[in-house]
Amino acid sequence: MSADAVSGVRAEDPIDFASLDALVRPRSVAVIGASDEPARIGGRPIAYMRERGFAGALWPVNPKRPTVQGLPAFASVAALPSAPDVAIIAVPAALAIDTLEELGSKGCRAVICFTAGFAEMDEAGAAAQEKLTAIARRHGIRLLGPNCLGVFNDAIQFYGTFTASFEKGWPIPGRIGIASQSGAYGTHMFAAALDRGLGTQVVITTGNEAEVALGDVLGWMAQAPEVDVICAYAEGIRESRRFLAALELARRNRKPIVMMKVGRSQLGGAAAQSHTASIAGDDGVTQAVLDEFGVVRARTTEEMLDIAYAATKRIYPARNTLGVLTVSGGAGVLISDAAEAAGVAMPPMPEEAQAKLRALVPFCAPRNPVDCTAQVTNDLSLITRFAESVAEDGGYTSILSFWSQTAAGRSVGPKLQEQMRAVRAKYPDRLWVMSMLAPEKIRDYEADGWICFEDPSRAVVAIEAMGRFGAAFAKPEAAAVPLPKVTLPETTPSEAVAKALLAEAGVPAVPEHAAPDTEAAVAAAEAIGYPVVLKILSPDILHKSEIGGVLLDVANADQVRQGFAILLDRAKHHAPAARIEGVLVAKQIKGAVEMALGVFRDPVFGPVAMVGLGGIFIEILKDVAFRRCPFDTAEAERMIRGLRGFPLLDGARGRPKADVAALARALSSLSAFAAAAGPRLAGVDVNPLLVLPAGQGCYAADAVIELAGEGH
Amino acid sequence: MSADAVSGVRAEDPIDFASLDALVRPRSVAVIGASDEPARIGGRPIAYMRERGFAGALWPVNPKRPTVQGLPAFASVAALPSAPDVAIIAVPAALAIDTLEELGSKGCRAVICFTAGFAEMDEAGAAAQEKLTAIARRHGIRLLGPNCLGVFNDAIQFYGTFTASFEKGWPIPGRIGIASQSGAYGTHMFAAALDRGLGTQVVITTGNEAEVALGDVLGWMAQAPEVDVICAYAEGIRESRRFLAALELARRNRKPIVMMKVGRSQLGGAAAQSHTASIAGDDGVTQAVLDEFGVVRARTTEEMLDIAYAATKRIYPARNTLGVLTVSGGAGVLISDAAEAAGVAMPPMPEEAQAKLRALVPFCAPRNPVDCTAQVTNDLSLITRFAESVAEDGGYTSILSFWSQTAAGRSVGPKLQEQMRAVRAKYPDRLWVMSMLAPEKIRDYEADGWICFEDPSRAVVAIEAMGRFGAAFAKPEAAAVPLPKVTLPETTPSEAVAKALLAEAGVPAVPEHAAPDTEAAVAAAEAIGYPVVLKILSPDILHKSEIGGVLLDVANADQVRQGFAILLDRAKHHAPAARIEGVLVAKQIKGAVEMALGVFRDPVFGPVAMVGLGGIFIEILKDVAFRRCPFDTAEAERMIRGLRGFPLLDGARGRPKADVAALARALSSLSAFAAAAGPRLAGVDVNPLLVLPAGQGCYAADAVIELAGEGH
CATH class of the missing domain: 3.40.50.261 (Succinyl-CoA synthetase domains)
Structure with a gap:
C-alpha cells in the first residue's frame, strides 16, 4: 500500500x-x-x-x-x-x-x-x-x-x-x-x-x-x-x-x-x-x-x-437496523431497552409480514422484537420461517437471535443449529448474532459464521459499533473547506475590530456603530432604531459586563445621552488606565436563542471549535460539541443537532424554530477563520451569538479574539 | 420471622x-x-x-x-x-x-x-x-x-x-x-x-x-x-x-x-x-x-x-471507599475512570503511607490507585507490604487488586496467592476483589474468600453496588412525616384557593391579594409595594399565561388600572364563559431561582412528588427527581441536591446561594399534603416556586390543584 x-x-x-x-x-x-x-x-x-x-x-x-x-x-x-x-x-x-x-x-x-x-x-x-x-x-x-x-x-x-x-x-x-x-x-x-x-x-x-x-x-x-x-x-x-x-x-x-x-x-x-x-x-x-x-x-x-x-466478520452496515428474533418476550424487552440505550434503530416488521407470522403462531408478537414464543420448539420448521421473515421482510442489516438455553437442548439444539445455519447462509451479508446459554455450542455456531454472545446486552453494544464503523466507512469525502484570508492584528483587537474580522470571515455581527461622543451615539441609535444596547468601547476592557459596561433597553435619545455618561463613569472608576474610544451602539435583538461559539487551541490537535447553548447549558451541563477546525456546514449542523439542548432551537416550548442553517454557516465559517489564522490565534469567544427564527439569520452580539502570548 | x-x-x-x-x-x-x-x-x-x-x-x-x-x-x-x-x-x-x-x-x-x-x-x-x-x-x-x-x-x-x-x-x-x-x-x-x-x-x-x-x-x-x-x-x-x-x-x-x-x-x-x-x-x-x-x-x-x-460475601460497606492495588499503571487509570463513572470514592492514601511505599519501590505510584509496578514480582514480600498498607493505612472498605496475568505465572502465581490470602485473612471485614487473567486460578482465590472478576470495570460496578446496599441498610429509620389535615374543596379550586390550601400545608405563597375591582387592586398594590404582578382571577382559567392573563412589572397605580382593564378584556376574548372574580395582585419577586414542584398520582404507588428546575430543565432535559409521598425534609434535600442543575441553586455563575432549606421544607410539606389529601387529589403543580437567597425563603408564584375526575 x-x-x-x-x-x-x-x-x-x-x-x-x-x-x-x-x-x-x-x-x-x-x-x-x-x-x-x-x-x-x-x-x-x-x-x-x-x-x-x-x-x-x-x-x-x-x-x-x-x-x-x-x-x-x-x-x-x-x-x-x-x-x-x-x-x-x-x-x-x-x-x-x-x-x-x-x-x-x-x-x-x-x-x-x-x-x-x-x-x-x-x-x-x-x-x-x-x-x-x-x-x-x-x-x-x-x-x-x-x-x-x-x-x-x-x-x-x-x-x-x-x-x-x-x-x-x-x-x-x-x-x-x-x-x-x-x-x-x-x-x-x-x-x-x-x-x-x-x-x-x-x-x-x-x-x-x-x-x-x-x-x-x-x-x-x-x-x-x-x-x-x-x-x-x-x-x-x-x-x-x-x-x-x-x-x-x-x-x-x-x-x-x-x-x-x-x-x-x-x-x-x-x-x-x-x-x-x-x-x-x-x-x-x-x-x-x-x-x-x-x-x-x-x-x-x-x-x-x-x-x-x-x-472480525467484516460486516459493517452503513445504515444499521436491528431485527430481534426471540423465544422469550422478557428478553425481547430487555434487548429493546439495550438497543435504545445504545442508539440502534429497531424499526417494526412490515404489517403484512406481521400478519403472516401471526397466522403461523397465533400468540407470537411479530412486531420487533419478534417473539416467536416457545411454541416453535414444538415445530422447529417454524423457526426457519420466522428467521427468514426477519431477514427478508424485515430487511434488517443486523439480526440478533435469542435462544437462552434452548440452543443447548438435547433434542432441539442440533435441529435449531441446522435451521439457523441454512437461514444465515441464505443471507450472508447480514450480521447474524446469536445469544444463548450454551457455552458448549459456541464453537459450533461460530464455525457456521455466527457471532455468539451469552449476554444479549453485550451483543447489542457490539452490533451498534458495527453500524458506527459502517457509517464512518461510507461517509463521503468532505469537500475541502475554503479558508478565508485572515490577517490578525498586531495586538488584541477591540470588540469592534474582533467582530469586523469575524464578520468578514462569515460570522455576522449585530448591526452597530462605534460612537466616539454623545451625539454620535444618538445619531447611531436613531439610524439603527430603538431599543438599542450601549457598550463601553475599549481595547483594554475585554469582559465588559464585569464592570457594568453594558446597558440594555436604551429606548430614546435621552437615555442614550444618560447611558453614554454612565458608561464612561463606570469605565473610569473600574478601569482607570483603560483607553476609552467611546461607546458601541447596537441593535437590541429580542426573541433570539443565545448560543455560544468558541475556538481554542488544543496543544496536540490545533484549533478546535466549540458550540453550545448560552449560559447554564454550557457552564452547568457542559452541553457542548467540539470539532477540529476547519469543517463544513453539514458537520456544523451535526454538532448543533447533537446538543442535548437542541430542542430549544427546534421549536420547543412554543418558540418558532431558530435559523439553524445560519448558525451552522456561522460555526463553519468560524472554524475556517481559526484554521486560516494560524497559531497566533489563541482563542475566539462569540458569546452570545443570537439566533433569530428560521430565515432571519444570526448575529454575534459580543466577540473576543485572544492572541497567543497576550493575557487580558 | x-x-x-x-x-x-x-x-x-x-x-x-x-x-x-x-x-x-x-x-x-x-x-x-x-x-x-x-x-x-x-x-x-x-x-x-x-x-x-x-x-x-x-x-x-x-x-x-x-x-x-x-x-x-x-x-x-x-x-x-x-x-x-x-x-x-x-x-x-x-x-x-x-x-x-x-x-x-x-x-x-x-x-x-x-x-x-x-x-x-x-x-x-x-x-x-x-x-x-x-x-x-x-x-x-x-x-x-x-x-x-x-x-x-x-x-x-x-x-x-x-x-x-x-x-x-x-x-x-x-x-x-x-x-x-x-x-x-x-x-x-x-x-x-x-x-x-x-x-x-x-x-x-x-x-x-x-x-x-x-x-x-x-x-x-x-x-x-x-x-x-x-x-x-x-x-x-x-x-x-x-x-x-x-x-x-x-x-x-x-x-x-x-x-x-x-x-x-x-x-x-x-x-x-x-x-x-x-x-x-x-x-x-x-x-x-x-x-x-x-x-x-x-x-x-x-x-x-x-x-x-x-x-454473596455479605459485606456491605455503608460508606464505601475503594483502594486499588495494581501492577499496571494503565489498568489503574482505567479503574479510576470506571470508579468515577460508577460513583465510587477513591480517596488518596495518607501522605506518610505514600512516602513509606515510595521508600520500598522508588518508582511506584502510591496515591490510589497504588501502582506497585512489576518490580514487586522480583521481591514478592513487597506485595504483602503494599497490600497491608492499602488495607491498614488507606483504611478502604473495598480493595480491588489488579494482577492481570501475573497471578497465572508459574513461579509468581502460587506465592502471590499465598501472600494475598494472608493479607485478606488479616482484614476479613473488607471487600477483597481480585481482577486477573487467570481463569484456572479463580476457584482457588474464591476458596480463599476473594471475589474474582477478569474485567476490572465489572468489578468496580459490583463494588459500587455493595456500597449502595450498605448505605441503604445503614439508613436510619425515617421519622414518620406528620400529615396535615386537608379538606379538598368540592370543585377545582381557583389559584388563590389552591395557594391558600398549600400555604396552610407549608408551601408559602407570594404575598398577594385578590382584588374584585380596579380600586381594590390599586389598594392591594400600594400595600404590597411596587412592582407587582397582575393575574386574571377565575376558577375556570387554570393556565393563565396561555391567554395572556399575567402582567409583569406593573410599576404604579396608573399601570394597575390599565392592567386591570387589559386582563378583563383578554379574559372576555379568550374565555368568554369563564367566571371572572377580578385580578390577583402579587409582589413581583426578582432574582429568585425558578423551581417547579408537582404531585401526580401513580396508578400503582399513589401520590408521587416531583421537583425540578423551572422551564427548560424540566421540559427539555427531564432533569427532575421523584419520590413517593410523604417524605421528610432530609429526603427532599437529597432530591434537590441530586438534580443536574443543582449548581444553579448553589451559587453558580456568581449568584447568591439559594434557600435550599426552605425549598426542601416546601417540597416535604407538599408531599405531606398530597399524602393527606387522599385519592381525590389528582395532581398539584407549583410552578414556578421562586426560591430566594439563603435565609429569605421561597414562594409559590402559581399553583394548580387538580381533582380526580375533573379536567380543565
Missing part, C-alpha cells in the same frame, strides 16, 4: 506508514544485550523466536559470551555481519544512547528499545530520551520505545518482546492487531483475547514514544494485511499529524479501530499523569477526533474485545 | 410473608394433570422430584391411569388422602377454574398454576383469570400463576416447575434467590448463574400474578433462611403495598435486592405491553421507589449476576 492513500489528509506531505515494515516484519534481528538466560529481558526474544522457529537471521550481541542460547554471539554492533532489519536494545539505560548511535552508524534503520529509565522517570531521563530521538532522526531510524515491551508478529514468528504473557499460551490465528502505549495493558489485552479464543496476530507497544508514536502504529496496521481489526489503548495522544492520517487511512481501508483512551475521569486524569509523562489532553477534544473518523471508544476491556470480535 | 418486622411500613396492617411457605416449602405436593411422560408439562415436576429424592409426599392426579411414573395416581382432587400443602395445576385452561375450586374445597391453601391462556391471551382469558383470583381469595389460597413456570427450592428438592433448564444441570449450592415475573427469563438467569458457578437455591416465577405478586415473593425471600441475596426481574409492578413492605423487610434484614426492571426505553415499553398485560408504569417512579429502599437496578443480566455474586 503506497503512502499516497492518505494524501487526502495532507496531500502535500504524504506519510509512509510502510516505513515500519522493518520493525514488524524483519528478516534479520539483532539483540543487543542478549542473555543466555531465556527468562531474562535480553533472553526472552531469542528464546521465543527459537522455540517458535523464526525463519530470519537471529544475531545475539554480547561481548562476554561466544554463544547465547546456542547461537553464535557477536561482540559488538560493529561486529555484526551486516545491518540487521531490526535491532532490539536490551542494555542498561547508561549504554542505550551509544548503542543506538552504533546501530545508526551500522546502517540499521529500525530499533526496538526495551530499556527503561527515560522520560517516565525524571528530568534527566527526559533529556536522555531527547538524545535518543535526535540520534534516531539523524540516522532515519524508526525507533520504538524506549521503555516499551516491544512487538510481536505471529505471522512470521517474530517476537521482539520480553512479555511474559506467552506463559499463558502462544498467539492463535486471527487478524486482530493491538496497538498500545502501555506494555502491561497491551499484553493484558492479548491475554484476555487469548482466553476468549480471539487471535491477535500483531501486538505493538509504543512505551515512551521517543520517535514512533501511536499514530505510526495505527497507520501501519491500517495498511498491513496482517491486521483486519485494530484494538488501541492510549493514555494520551502526543502528536496529531500521523495519528489523524492513520485514522483516515483505516477508515478508507475499512479497518475498524476500537480504542480505549483512559484518563476520561478527573480521577483517571490524575493517575495517567503520575503514570507517564503523557499529555492527557482534553478528553472532549479526543472524543471529537475519534468521532470524526468513526473510531469507537470502548469503556472496558471486555467491551473492546466484544466489539473487536464482532468486527 | 414474624410479620411485625414490616410493621414500620404500615403498622396497622402487617403482611405475613411466611404465608408463602406452603408454596415454597411443601411437605406434600399434588400434581393435577399429572403425566406419565417425564418430558411433558404435567410429567416434569414428578420426574424431577423423583430423580432428586423429594422427601415429602407426591400425589399425581390423573383420572385415566392407576399409576403415573411409577407412583399410585388419584382419580380426582376429591380422592386425595388429604389436602396437599401445595397443588400444581397442569390441566388445560378450560379445566383450571374447576380444579382450583375443587382444591379450595379440599382445603388446599397453596396452588401453582402452570396453565396458560388467561390474561396474557385476550379479554376472555382476563375474565377467566379474574375467576381464579376470586376463588383463591374466597378460599384463602396463595395462588402462583397462572401462566407461570413454577417454583423450585433446591434446599428440600422441591421442583414445582416444568422448566427444561435442568437439562443443563441441577442447581448447585448457594443462597441466591431468583424472583421473576417472566418464567423464560427467570430460568435464563438460573442457567446463566449455573454456568458461572453461582448457586440459586430458590427460583420463583410469578407469571400473570392473579394472586401472588412479585412483592409476595420478594417478601418471602426477605425472611427466608434459604436466601441471602435476591435477584428480581420485573416487567411491571402491579401492586405496591406488599411490594413496598417486601423492599423494606429486605432492607432491614440486610438482604440485597438486585433488580432488572425492563421497559426502561420507550421501545422496551412497547414490547412489554405486547408481551404481557403488565402496566409498565412510569419508569421514573419505579426508579425512585427502588432508590428509596436501596434496590440496585441492573442494566444487563451479566451485571445482575456480577452484583449478586459479589453480594
Whole structure:
C-alpha cells in the first residue's frame, strides 16, 4: 500500500506508514544485550523466536559470551555481519544512547528499545530520551520505545518482546492487531483475547514514544494485511499529524479501530499523569477526533474485545437496523431497552409480514422484537420461517437471535443449529448474532459464521459499533473547506475590530456603530432604531459586563445621552488606565436563542471549535460539541443537532424554530477563520451569538479574539 | 420471622410473608394433570422430584391411569388422602377454574398454576383469570400463576416447575434467590448463574400474578433462611403495598435486592405491553421507589449476576471507599475512570503511607490507585507490604487488586496467592476483589474468600453496588412525616384557593391579594409595594399565561388600572364563559431561582412528588427527581441536591446561594399534603416556586390543584 492513500489528509506531505515494515516484519534481528538466560529481558526474544522457529537471521550481541542460547554471539554492533532489519536494545539505560548511535552508524534503520529509565522517570531521563530521538532522526531510524515491551508478529514468528504473557499460551490465528502505549495493558489485552479464543496476530507497544508514536502504529496496521481489526489503548495522544492520517487511512481501508483512551475521569486524569509523562489532553477534544473518523471508544476491556470480535466478520452496515428474533418476550424487552440505550434503530416488521407470522403462531408478537414464543420448539420448521421473515421482510442489516438455553437442548439444539445455519447462509451479508446459554455450542455456531454472545446486552453494544464503523466507512469525502484570508492584528483587537474580522470571515455581527461622543451615539441609535444596547468601547476592557459596561433597553435619545455618561463613569472608576474610544451602539435583538461559539487551541490537535447553548447549558451541563477546525456546514449542523439542548432551537416550548442553517454557516465559517489564522490565534469567544427564527439569520452580539502570548 | 418486622411500613396492617411457605416449602405436593411422560408439562415436576429424592409426599392426579411414573395416581382432587400443602395445576385452561375450586374445597391453601391462556391471551382469558383470583381469595389460597413456570427450592428438592433448564444441570449450592415475573427469563438467569458457578437455591416465577405478586415473593425471600441475596426481574409492578413492605423487610434484614426492571426505553415499553398485560408504569417512579429502599437496578443480566455474586460475601460497606492495588499503571487509570463513572470514592492514601511505599519501590505510584509496578514480582514480600498498607493505612472498605496475568505465572502465581490470602485473612471485614487473567486460578482465590472478576470495570460496578446496599441498610429509620389535615374543596379550586390550601400545608405563597375591582387592586398594590404582578382571577382559567392573563412589572397605580382593564378584556376574548372574580395582585419577586414542584398520582404507588428546575430543565432535559409521598425534609434535600442543575441553586455563575432549606421544607410539606389529601387529589403543580437567597425563603408564584375526575 503506497503512502499516497492518505494524501487526502495532507496531500502535500504524504506519510509512509510502510516505513515500519522493518520493525514488524524483519528478516534479520539483532539483540543487543542478549542473555543466555531465556527468562531474562535480553533472553526472552531469542528464546521465543527459537522455540517458535523464526525463519530470519537471529544475531545475539554480547561481548562476554561466544554463544547465547546456542547461537553464535557477536561482540559488538560493529561486529555484526551486516545491518540487521531490526535491532532490539536490551542494555542498561547508561549504554542505550551509544548503542543506538552504533546501530545508526551500522546502517540499521529500525530499533526496538526495551530499556527503561527515560522520560517516565525524571528530568534527566527526559533529556536522555531527547538524545535518543535526535540520534534516531539523524540516522532515519524508526525507533520504538524506549521503555516499551516491544512487538510481536505471529505471522512470521517474530517476537521482539520480553512479555511474559506467552506463559499463558502462544498467539492463535486471527487478524486482530493491538496497538498500545502501555506494555502491561497491551499484553493484558492479548491475554484476555487469548482466553476468549480471539487471535491477535500483531501486538505493538509504543512505551515512551521517543520517535514512533501511536499514530505510526495505527497507520501501519491500517495498511498491513496482517491486521483486519485494530484494538488501541492510549493514555494520551502526543502528536496529531500521523495519528489523524492513520485514522483516515483505516477508515478508507475499512479497518475498524476500537480504542480505549483512559484518563476520561478527573480521577483517571490524575493517575495517567503520575503514570507517564503523557499529555492527557482534553478528553472532549479526543472524543471529537475519534468521532470524526468513526473510531469507537470502548469503556472496558471486555467491551473492546466484544466489539473487536464482532468486527472480525467484516460486516459493517452503513445504515444499521436491528431485527430481534426471540423465544422469550422478557428478553425481547430487555434487548429493546439495550438497543435504545445504545442508539440502534429497531424499526417494526412490515404489517403484512406481521400478519403472516401471526397466522403461523397465533400468540407470537411479530412486531420487533419478534417473539416467536416457545411454541416453535414444538415445530422447529417454524423457526426457519420466522428467521427468514426477519431477514427478508424485515430487511434488517443486523439480526440478533435469542435462544437462552434452548440452543443447548438435547433434542432441539442440533435441529435449531441446522435451521439457523441454512437461514444465515441464505443471507450472508447480514450480521447474524446469536445469544444463548450454551457455552458448549459456541464453537459450533461460530464455525457456521455466527457471532455468539451469552449476554444479549453485550451483543447489542457490539452490533451498534458495527453500524458506527459502517457509517464512518461510507461517509463521503468532505469537500475541502475554503479558508478565508485572515490577517490578525498586531495586538488584541477591540470588540469592534474582533467582530469586523469575524464578520468578514462569515460570522455576522449585530448591526452597530462605534460612537466616539454623545451625539454620535444618538445619531447611531436613531439610524439603527430603538431599543438599542450601549457598550463601553475599549481595547483594554475585554469582559465588559464585569464592570457594568453594558446597558440594555436604551429606548430614546435621552437615555442614550444618560447611558453614554454612565458608561464612561463606570469605565473610569473600574478601569482607570483603560483607553476609552467611546461607546458601541447596537441593535437590541429580542426573541433570539443565545448560543455560544468558541475556538481554542488544543496543544496536540490545533484549533478546535466549540458550540453550545448560552449560559447554564454550557457552564452547568457542559452541553457542548467540539470539532477540529476547519469543517463544513453539514458537520456544523451535526454538532448543533447533537446538543442535548437542541430542542430549544427546534421549536420547543412554543418558540418558532431558530435559523439553524445560519448558525451552522456561522460555526463553519468560524472554524475556517481559526484554521486560516494560524497559531497566533489563541482563542475566539462569540458569546452570545443570537439566533433569530428560521430565515432571519444570526448575529454575534459580543466577540473576543485572544492572541497567543497576550493575557487580558 | 414474624410479620411485625414490616410493621414500620404500615403498622396497622402487617403482611405475613411466611404465608408463602406452603408454596415454597411443601411437605406434600399434588400434581393435577399429572403425566406419565417425564418430558411433558404435567410429567416434569414428578420426574424431577423423583430423580432428586423429594422427601415429602407426591400425589399425581390423573383420572385415566392407576399409576403415573411409577407412583399410585388419584382419580380426582376429591380422592386425595388429604389436602396437599401445595397443588400444581397442569390441566388445560378450560379445566383450571374447576380444579382450583375443587382444591379450595379440599382445603388446599397453596396452588401453582402452570396453565396458560388467561390474561396474557385476550379479554376472555382476563375474565377467566379474574375467576381464579376470586376463588383463591374466597378460599384463602396463595395462588402462583397462572401462566407461570413454577417454583423450585433446591434446599428440600422441591421442583414445582416444568422448566427444561435442568437439562443443563441441577442447581448447585448457594443462597441466591431468583424472583421473576417472566418464567423464560427467570430460568435464563438460573442457567446463566449455573454456568458461572453461582448457586440459586430458590427460583420463583410469578407469571400473570392473579394472586401472588412479585412483592409476595420478594417478601418471602426477605425472611427466608434459604436466601441471602435476591435477584428480581420485573416487567411491571402491579401492586405496591406488599411490594413496598417486601423492599423494606429486605432492607432491614440486610438482604440485597438486585433488580432488572425492563421497559426502561420507550421501545422496551412497547414490547412489554405486547408481551404481557403488565402496566409498565412510569419508569421514573419505579426508579425512585427502588432508590428509596436501596434496590440496585441492573442494566444487563451479566451485571445482575456480577452484583449478586459479589453480594454473596455479605459485606456491605455503608460508606464505601475503594483502594486499588495494581501492577499496571494503565489498568489503574482505567479503574479510576470506571470508579468515577460508577460513583465510587477513591480517596488518596495518607501522605506518610505514600512516602513509606515510595521508600520500598522508588518508582511506584502510591496515591490510589497504588501502582506497585512489576518490580514487586522480583521481591514478592513487597506485595504483602503494599497490600497491608492499602488495607491498614488507606483504611478502604473495598480493595480491588489488579494482577492481570501475573497471578497465572508459574513461579509468581502460587506465592502471590499465598501472600494475598494472608493479607485478606488479616482484614476479613473488607471487600477483597481480585481482577486477573487467570481463569484456572479463580476457584482457588474464591476458596480463599476473594471475589474474582477478569474485567476490572465489572468489578468496580459490583463494588459500587455493595456500597449502595450498605448505605441503604445503614439508613436510619425515617421519622414518620406528620400529615396535615386537608379538606379538598368540592370543585377545582381557583389559584388563590389552591395557594391558600398549600400555604396552610407549608408551601408559602407570594404575598398577594385578590382584588374584585380596579380600586381594590390599586389598594392591594400600594400595600404590597411596587412592582407587582397582575393575574386574571377565575376558577375556570387554570393556565393563565396561555391567554395572556399575567402582567409583569406593573410599576404604579396608573399601570394597575390599565392592567386591570387589559386582563378583563383578554379574559372576555379568550374565555368568554369563564367566571371572572377580578385580578390577583402579587409582589413581583426578582432574582429568585425558578423551581417547579408537582404531585401526580401513580396508578400503582399513589401520590408521587416531583421537583425540578423551572422551564427548560424540566421540559427539555427531564432533569427532575421523584419520590413517593410523604417524605421528610432530609429526603427532599437529597432530591434537590441530586438534580443536574443543582449548581444553579448553589451559587453558580456568581449568584447568591439559594434557600435550599426552605425549598426542601416546601417540597416535604407538599408531599405531606398530597399524602393527606387522599385519592381525590389528582395532581398539584407549583410552578414556578421562586426560591430566594439563603435565609429569605421561597414562594409559590402559581399553583394548580387538580381533582380526580375533573379536567380543565
